[in-house]
Amino acid sequence: MVCLNISPRVALVDERISITANNLRPLQRVTVQAWVEEGKAVFSSCGHFLADQQGQIHVSQHNSVGGTYKGVDNMGLFWSMNPVPGVSLQPILRKVDVMTPLVFRLSVMDDHIPFDDLQLPSSVVLATGELQRCYKHRTVRRIEVHVGSLRGTIFLPEGKGPFPGVLDMFGSTGGLVEFRAALLASRGFVSFALAYFNYDDLPSSLADVDFDYLLDAVHWLASHPHVKPGGIGVVGSSKGGEMAFLLGMATDKAWKNNAQILYLLGDDDAVWNTDHANTFVRSCPEEKRKNINLVTYPGGGHLIEPPYMPLYRAMYHPLLGSMVVMGGHPEAHAAAQEDAWRRLLHFIQKHVA
Structure with a gap:
C-alpha cells in the first residue's frame, strides 16, 4: 500500500512542509495534488513526479516535471495553487477567520495527470493525507x-x-x-x-x-x-x-x-x-x-x-x-x-x- 507522509501535519503558514510517498513501484509516474477550500474559494495544485529506484518520492528533493510548477521545491504545491476551474467562486485564497486553520487535502495519483483533468473520476488515487496550516499559534x-x-x-x-x-x-x-x-x-x-x-x-x-x-x-x-x-x-x-x-x-x-x-x-x-x-x-x-x-x-x-x-x-x-x-x-x-x-x-x- 502506498503511504503518504506529511510533516508536520499542523504548522504555521510560514513553515516549510515535508511531503514524501513510499511503497511506489520503481520509476512509477505519479501526480501529487493539493486541494483547499476556504469560503467560496477552492484552490488546487499538482506536481508530476517519477519515483526513485526504491519506490519513493521526496517532494523536497525530487524534480516536478509538470503540473502547476516545475523544479525542486517542497513548497511548490502551495505557492503554485490556482482557483479550481468551474468550482471556485473566488480568485483569492485568503483566511478570514484566523482562529481556524486552512485545511489542505493531499493525494497521490497514478500517472501524470494534467491540472484541468484532476477532477475526472478516472483519476486513480493511491494515497491521501491532510495538513493544517495556521496563521495563529494556539497559544496566541x-x-x-x-x-x-x-x-x-x-x-x-x-x-x-x-x-x-x-x-x-x-x-x-x-x-x-x-x-x-x-x-x-x-x-x-x-x-x-x-x-x-x-x-x-x-x-x-x-x-x-x-x-x-x-x-x-x-x-x-x-x-x-x-x-x-x-x-x-x-x-x-x-x-x-x-x-x-x-x-x-x-x-x-x-x-x-x-x-x-x-x-x-x-x-x-x-x-x-x-x-x-x-x-x-x-x-x-x-x-x-x-x-x-x-x-x-x-x-x-x-x-x-x-x-x-x-x-x-x-x-x-x-x-x-x-x-x-x-x-x-x-x-x-x-x-x-x-x-x-x-x-x-x-x-x-x-x-x-
Missing part, C-alpha cells in the same frame, strides 16, 4: 479592540511580556484584515490589526480617513501594558504602506529619532509605479536616506504577503467595482514573498525589540 490570544474610535484586533503572544509592538494595516479595500497580525503574534510580537475605513462605524471612504485616528492607534498600542516601551513598528501593504510611511515621517519623535524604514516592492507591480520608490527616497532629507532599506524583487507583483501563498495576478476591487491587475510571476513572486517575510521579521526584531 485574540482580543477585539473597541476603544474610543479605534477599531481592530490585537493579538498577544503567550506569556506576560512585554513584547515588541507592531501596528498592521492593509490597503484600499478597507475592512479588517487579521491574518498577518495573527502570524506576527505567533512569532512573538504584540500586533494590532487596525481597521481604518469601510468597517463598523468607521468612514466608508478613504477620503474621510482622519490621520489623527492613526496617531491614536500608535499611542494606544505603544502604551499597552504588554508592549515594550520605547516605540513600536508599523507594517503596511498597499495603501497601508503609505500610511506607514506617513506615520514614520509625520511624527516628529519618530523622524528625529531616526525611524528605520524597510521598503519592499516587486518590479512587476501593476498597481503602483515602481519609480515612486526612488522618488520617495530622493524626497527624504539626505541625512535620513541611510535609514531606508529599499529592496526590489524581480518578477514580484503588488501583493507581497506571508510566504507560500499563491499569486493573485488580478482581483476584484469592491470599492472600484472592477478587476485590478496586480502583476507578478508565480515562481519569482513566491521567492519574493519568502525573502520579504524573513527580512520583515529580522527588521522588526532588530529595530523594535
Whole structure:
C-alpha cells in the first residue's frame, strides 16, 4: 500500500512542509495534488513526479516535471495553487477567520495527470493525507479592540511580556484584515490589526480617513501594558504602506529619532509605479536616506504577503467595482514573498525589540 507522509501535519503558514510517498513501484509516474477550500474559494495544485529506484518520492528533493510548477521545491504545491476551474467562486485564497486553520487535502495519483483533468473520476488515487496550516499559534490570544474610535484586533503572544509592538494595516479595500497580525503574534510580537475605513462605524471612504485616528492607534498600542516601551513598528501593504510611511515621517519623535524604514516592492507591480520608490527616497532629507532599506524583487507583483501563498495576478476591487491587475510571476513572486517575510521579521526584531 502506498503511504503518504506529511510533516508536520499542523504548522504555521510560514513553515516549510515535508511531503514524501513510499511503497511506489520503481520509476512509477505519479501526480501529487493539493486541494483547499476556504469560503467560496477552492484552490488546487499538482506536481508530476517519477519515483526513485526504491519506490519513493521526496517532494523536497525530487524534480516536478509538470503540473502547476516545475523544479525542486517542497513548497511548490502551495505557492503554485490556482482557483479550481468551474468550482471556485473566488480568485483569492485568503483566511478570514484566523482562529481556524486552512485545511489542505493531499493525494497521490497514478500517472501524470494534467491540472484541468484532476477532477475526472478516472483519476486513480493511491494515497491521501491532510495538513493544517495556521496563521495563529494556539497559544496566541485574540482580543477585539473597541476603544474610543479605534477599531481592530490585537493579538498577544503567550506569556506576560512585554513584547515588541507592531501596528498592521492593509490597503484600499478597507475592512479588517487579521491574518498577518495573527502570524506576527505567533512569532512573538504584540500586533494590532487596525481597521481604518469601510468597517463598523468607521468612514466608508478613504477620503474621510482622519490621520489623527492613526496617531491614536500608535499611542494606544505603544502604551499597552504588554508592549515594550520605547516605540513600536508599523507594517503596511498597499495603501497601508503609505500610511506607514506617513506615520514614520509625520511624527516628529519618530523622524528625529531616526525611524528605520524597510521598503519592499516587486518590479512587476501593476498597481503602483515602481519609480515612486526612488522618488520617495530622493524626497527624504539626505541625512535620513541611510535609514531606508529599499529592496526590489524581480518578477514580484503588488501583493507581497506571508510566504507560500499563491499569486493573485488580478482581483476584484469592491470599492472600484472592477478587476485590478496586480502583476507578478508565480515562481519569482513566491521567492519574493519568502525573502520579504524573513527580512520583515529580522527588521522588526532588530529595530523594535
